[in-house]
Amino acid sequence: MTRAHLTIDPYFTVGTVNRRLFGSFVEHLGRGVYDGIYEPGHPTADENGYREDVIALVRELGVTAIRYPGGNFVSGYRWEDGIGPREQRPRRLDLAWHSIETNEIGLDEFAAWLRKVGSELMYAVNLGTRGVHEALDVLEYANVPSGTRLSDLRIANGTPEPHDIRMWCLGNEMDGPWQLGHGTAEEYASLAGKTARAMRQVDPGLELVVCGSSSAQMATFGSWERTVLEATYDDVDYISCHAYYEPKDGDYASFLASAANMDRFIESVAATADHVKAERRSTKTMYISFDEWNVWYQSRYRGERHTRIDDWPIAPRLLENTYSVMDAVVFGNLLISLIRHADRVTSASLAQLVNVIAPIMTEPGGPAWRQTTFHPFALTSRLARGEALEVKLDSPTYTSARHGEVTVVDAVATHDAGSGATAVFLVNRDEETEAEIEIDVRMLGEVAVRAAWTLSDKDPHAANTLEQQDRVRPVANPTAALSDGTVTVSLPPVSWTALTLG
Ligand code: AHR
Numbered sequence: 001m002t003r004a005h006l007t008i009d010p011y012f013t014v015g016t017v018n019r020r021l022f023g024s025f026v027e028h029l030g031r032g033v034y035d036g037i038y039e040p041g042h043p044t045a046d047e048n049g050y051r052e053d054v055i056a057l058v059r060e061l062g063v064t065a066i067r068y069p070g071g072n073f074v075s076g077y078r079w080e081d082g083i084g085p086r087e088q089r090p091r092r093l094d095l096a097w098h099s100i101e102t103n104e105i106g107l108d109e110f111a112a113w114l115r116k117v118g119s120e121l122m123y124a125v126n127l128g129t130r131g132v133h134e135a136l137d138v139l140e141y142a143n144v145p146s147g148t149r150l151s152d153l154r155i156a157n158g159t160p161e162p163h164d165i166r167m168w169c170l171g172n173e174m175d176g177p178w179q180l181g182h183g184t185a186e187e188y189a190s191l192a193g194k195t196a197r198a199m200r201q202v203d204p205g206l207e208l209v210v211c212g213s214s215s216a217q218m219a220t221f222g223s224w225e226r227t228v229l230e231a232t233y234d235d236v237d238y239i240s241c242h243a244y245y246e247p248k249d250g251d252y253a254s255f256l257a258s259a260a261n262m263d264r265f266i267e268s269v270a271a272t273a274d275h276v277k278a279e280r281r282s283t284k285t286m287y288i289s290f291d292e293w294n295v296w297y298q299s300r301y302r303g304e305r306h307t308r309i310d311d312w313p314i315a316p317r318l319l320e321n322t323y324s325v326m327d328a329v330v331f332g333n334l335l336i337s338l339i340r341h342a343d344r345v346t347s348a349s350l351a352q353l354v355n356v357i358a359p360i361m362t363e364p365g366g367p368a369w370r371q372t373t374f375h376p377f378a379l380t381s382r383l384a385r386g387e388a389l390e391v392k393l394d395s396p397t398y399t400s401a402r403h404g405e406v407t408v409v410d411a412v413a414t415h416d417a418g419s420g421a422t423a424v425f426l427v428n429r430d431e432e433t434e435a436e437i438e439i440d441v442r443m444l445g446e447v448a449v450r451a452a453w454t455l456s457d458k459d460p461h462a463a464n465t466l467e468q469q470d471r472v473r474p475v476a477n478p479t480a481a482l483s484d485g486t487v488t489v490s491l492p493p494v495s496w497t498a499l500t501l502g
Helices: 052-061 072-076 107-117 132-143 149-156 185-202 217-235 252-256 258-279 325-340 374-383
Strands: 002-007 013-016 023-025 065-068 092-094 099-101 120-125 167-170 207-210 238-245 287-295 345-351 360-362 368-370 387-389 392-394 397-400 404-407 409-416 421-428 435-440 449-455 481-483 486-491 495-501
Touching: 002 409, 002 421, 023 287, 052 107, 052 360, 052 368, 052 374, 065 107, 065 345, 072 092, 107 120, 107 132, 120 132, 132 149, 132 167, 132 185, 167 185, 167 287, 185 207, 185 217, 207 217, 217 238, 217 258, 238 258, 238 345, 252 258, 252 325, 252 397, 258 287, 258 325, 287 325, 325 374, 325 409, 325 421, 325 449, 325 495, 374 421, 374 449, 374 495, 392 409, 404 409, 409 435, 421 435, 421 486, 449 486, 486 495
Parallel strands: 002 435, 023 065, 023 345, 065 120, 120 167, 167 207, 207 238, 238 287, 287 345
Antiparallel strands: 002 392, 013 387, 092 099, 360 368, 387 409, 397 404, 409 421, 421 495, 435 486, 449 495, 481 486
16 A cells, blocks of 8 residues: 555645636547537537537536637648638648548638537647748638628638638647747747747737647757747747657556656746846746647558548548547646646647547547546546645656656646635556555644545456447545545545545
């Protein structure tokens, strides 16, 4: 039995948990859009072809903002292909995913879907094969109320109200050699700066995200971030981070420690941003938009890449990662890392939402179901309210091959002064041994344990599938008990737990 100790004090705050931390991402990729959120022939489809069963699950997931339309896809995308009468929209080659894009869904349709879902739109412009002009055009089409060529075109296309998109990404993963239009940091920094300044002529209040690194490894020494921020610091509000984690060569101990890598990534990007801030004698804080994060078995779940140009499919099954209990535990731990850095990470997007490395899966003409990762996201989005707290954690440690020495138990807490509710999120990274944790809650005053849920399974590789859609879900943890200002709770091996007090 591992023993760990946690102290919670509502006065030790890190920062307010921004609701945008519970964002997600929908890319025109595989079955994310077509046969995912949109399937006109499906029994639950509404009059516009959106699956109501998927909408219900997206709402239950508690997704606050959704990044769209890519991803790698955006670097070859012409946004105007996706507006106006459907029968006139062109089919195009999508070079990112070797697929045919039908353009049945574009900006207006996606924004309409988001209004049904109740989430905010975060839009990425193409700075791979396009530039300032096209970014200004899509901004005019989306946000100008009326009286200009493109805003009037939006109205003529059936959307009288502007979409009023507040958050804009200046391209996607421009540091990646796989990206269409990839160049040097200097080239991207110059284009991003010009685009940001031009967009802010239209609306100085836009929130702009400049591309940081595509992974923690690519951020080594922060040279991309530094070059990009030196050229754009005054013109943008966020720098992006992307990170995906997977077990390598059966090394689950390192995989279970992935959040330690995310912690370091965030802290190193924040340090680079603060260095540029100091150099410029700026008073502005650069925030982080962690706008792609997840577990993704990149080697196993990619899908077939079609090479013959006459053979490219529409909405193929790509990146359809089935998630296990262990994946969900790592995933829940990544959420803990994001909350722990609530002072710097004020926006995040789980990549992605439906079918493509997603918490929600669908079958054409059939059901939609929750993957294991759905559960930590939904519970964290629901319960993590108010301020993120700096907790004091004493836990045994272990040394992982890839991420060094990490604690066996990891934890974060949030406290909402308005309702008095406190939420504690915990993981046990040990593959064999149960952990018992004592949580000192005396500083919270008179509280009771309201609920405790744990996600675990005798088989850490168990998953939810089309055949067994509800095999894995969180269950009430009966061990949670409060006595003399101390909560004790047992955490099974490879488990994620959410506990509420109030
Ligand atoms: O989310 C899948 C892909 O991962 C995105 O298109 C890209 O931005 C990242 O490399």
